[in-house]
Amino acid sequence: MKNRIRIERAILDITQADLAERINVSRQTINAIESNKYVPSTVLALKIARIFGKSVEEVFELEEND
Amino acid sequence: MKNRIRIERAILDITQADLAERINVSRQTINAIESNKYVPSTVLALKIARIFGKSVEEVFELEEND
DNA sequence: TACAAATGTAAAATAAACTTTACATTATAT
DNA sequence: ATATAATGTAAAGTTTATTTTACATTTGTA
Numbered sequence: 294m295k296n297r298i299r300i301e302r303a304i305l306d307i308t309q310a311d312l313a314e315r316i317n318v319s320r321q322t323i324n325a326i327e328s329n330k331y332v333p334s335t336v337l338a339l340k341i342a343r344i345f346g347k348s349v350e351e352v353f354e355l356e357e358n359d
Numbered sequence: 360m361k362n363r364i365r366i367e368r369a370i371l372d373i374t375q376a377d378l379a380e381r382i383n384v385s386r387q388t389i390n391a392i393e394s395n396k397y398v399p400s401t402v403l404a405l406k407i408a409r410i411f412g413k414s415v416e417e418v419f420e421l422e423e424n425d
Numbered sequence: 426t427a428c429a430a431a432t433g434t435a436a437a438a439t440a441a442a443c444t445t446t447a448c449a450t451t452a453t454a455t
Numbered sequence: 456a457t458a459t460a461a462t463g464t465a466a467a468g469t470t471t472a473t474t475t476t477a478c479a480t481t482t483g484t485a
Contacts, residue, residue, distance in 0.1 A: 294402055308461060319444055324463065331442060334472085335404040336360055336425050339416065349415035355405050374431060385474055390433065397472055400442085 295354045298327040301345040316340040361420045364393040367411040382406040 302312060309327065313320040316337065326333045326341075333341070335349075342349045368378060375393065379386040382403065392399045392407075399407070401415075408415045 294405070310461080320462090321445085321464085322443055325443085328463080330464095332400045332402050334398045334442070335401055335415070335419050336398050336421065337442095338401040338404065339360070339419065339421050340425070342416075343421070349401070350405070350408075353401050353405065355402065355409070359402050359406070376431080386432090387434085387475085388473055391473085394433080396434095400472075403472095 294329070294332060294356055294359050296327065296329070297352050297354075298323070298341065301347065301352060302327075305345065312341070312344065315344055360395070360398060360422060360425050362393065362395070363418050363420075364389070364407065367413065367418060368393075371411065378407070378410065381410055 298312075302309070307315075309323045310320045313323045318337065322333075322337075325331055326337070338349050338353055342352045345352060364378075368375070373381075375389045376386045379389045384403065388399075388403075391397055392403070404415050404419055408418045411418060
């Protein structure tokens with residue numbers, strides 16, 4: 294699965310730590326999701342997308358191997 | 360988090376086992392997600408929504424406690 | 426009513442998400 | 456060039472997702 298978190302963060306001009314704080318997870322969790330170390334839960338995906346004002350599909354995209 | 364899986368399944372007229380097979384998880388996993396025993400990964404949410412022809416937000420909805 | 430299909434559920438095992446702490450590297454501004 | 460902020464990463468620990476097997480209950484149908 295791919296994601297556009299880094300880009301959306303840049304548009305909002307917020308750091309990984311900012312985003313983490315806004316959805317109540319650790320900064321490392323955001324870093325790990327953003328760099329595809331693991332797949333977030335649906336609750337986190339919904340919260341992240343909501344902060345960006347985008348749908349989950351606009352932020353996270355399935356790939357062939359998923 | 361709430362979900363509309365049961366309703367969307369009814370619209371498509373498919374069983375939990377059918378849905379499970381289509382996204383390559385066990386039937387128990389679908390049953391557990393559908394009855395809110397746990398929160399699916401974003402990959403599963405995207406696959407489930409795609410089968411229903413709906414967005415993730417149309418199938419899964421955040422609640423206050425999330 | 427009886428049979429079959431669908432759903433609910435439970436326990437044990439494994440994999441994966443997430444936290445905390447801590448430190449290293451990279452980028453940015455002064 | 457130096458200080459500071461941001462990001463990358465790692466290890467250990469806890470919690471949660473997911474699988475497998477198995478059985479019980481409910482629902483639909485002949």
